[in-house]
Amino acid sequence: MIRDARAVIHSMIERKVPVAGYNTSNETEMFTKWNQEIRKMTFQCNTSPGQCIKVYYERLIQKPQEEIQRITNFLDLLYSEKMLKHHELIGGEVDLNDQEFSASQVKKAINTAALTSWFDCFSDETLGQLDVIAPFLRILGYDTSTAKPDYSVFADDDFYQFRNVYS
Numbered sequence: 234m235i236r237d238a239r240a241v242i243h244s245m246i247e248r249k250v251p252v253a254g255y256n257t258s259n260e261t262e263m264f265t266k267w268n269q270e271i272r273k274m275t276f277q278c279n280t281s282p283g284q285c286i287k288v289y290y291e292r293l294i295q296k297p298q299e300e301i302q303r304i305t306n307f308l309d310l311l312y313s314e315k316m317l318k319h320h321e322l323i324g325g326e327v328d329l330n331d332q333e334f335s336a337s338q339v340k341k342a343i344n345t346a347a348l349t350s351w352f353d354c355f356s357d358e359t360l361g362q363l364d365v366i367a368p369f370l371r372i373l374g375y376d377t378s379t380a381k382p383d384y385s386v387f388a389d390d391d392f393y394q395f396r397n398v399y400s
Contacts, residue, residue, distance in 0.1 A: 235275075236290035237375050237382075238267040238367050239360075243351035260359050264367040271369045295388035297343050317343070352381050 242263045245252055254270075256262050278285035286307040293300040297317055305312040315322060320342045363370055363377045376382035386392070 234288050234290055234293075235271065235373055237351075237384075238264055238271070238363075238370050239355060240290075240348070240351045241267060243354050247350075247354075260355065261362065261366055264359070264363065268367040268369050271373070275369070275373075289387055289392075291348060291384045291387040292392060294343060294345055294348055295384065348384050349381070355380075 302312045
């Protein structure tokens with residue numbers, strides 16, 4: 234799963250999700266760590282053809298049916314419309330462990346508000362350093378020139394056609 238580092242870091246801090254190696258009291262270090270991890274992840278995925286599929290969170294949220302079908306095709310699984318209604322199946326077909334940090338999010342319908350929840354949460358100084366401390370943001374196609382990027386590019390029909398070797 235590839236997601237804008239600003240949203241990832243905001244989520245870790247806001248939801249108090251402990252992730253090994255991330256110091257939530259230092260945003261700059263968190264961006265640097267995210268950059269190291271996403272760099273390794275994309276390298277591993279790029280060198281493991283047929284073993285890995287890259288899924289952009291921003292595209293999954295905007296084009297859920299298309300992306301879930303892409304994932305199920307990769308995994309050689311049957312697609313089901315139920316996959317889009319996971320939140321309605323909790324307690325019946327789906328059991329969640331409430332101790333898992335993501336359980337609260339899985340209980341919700343696909344939520345486009347998660348795309349922009351980080352807006353206005355980072356200082357201009359931090360945002361101004363992103364191309365230095367987290368260059369993979371730009372490499373992966375995220376607009377670092379603005380504090381409020383337009384994620385609609387991830388929903389373009391030809392999105393995957395223009396992904397470079399890193400994404």
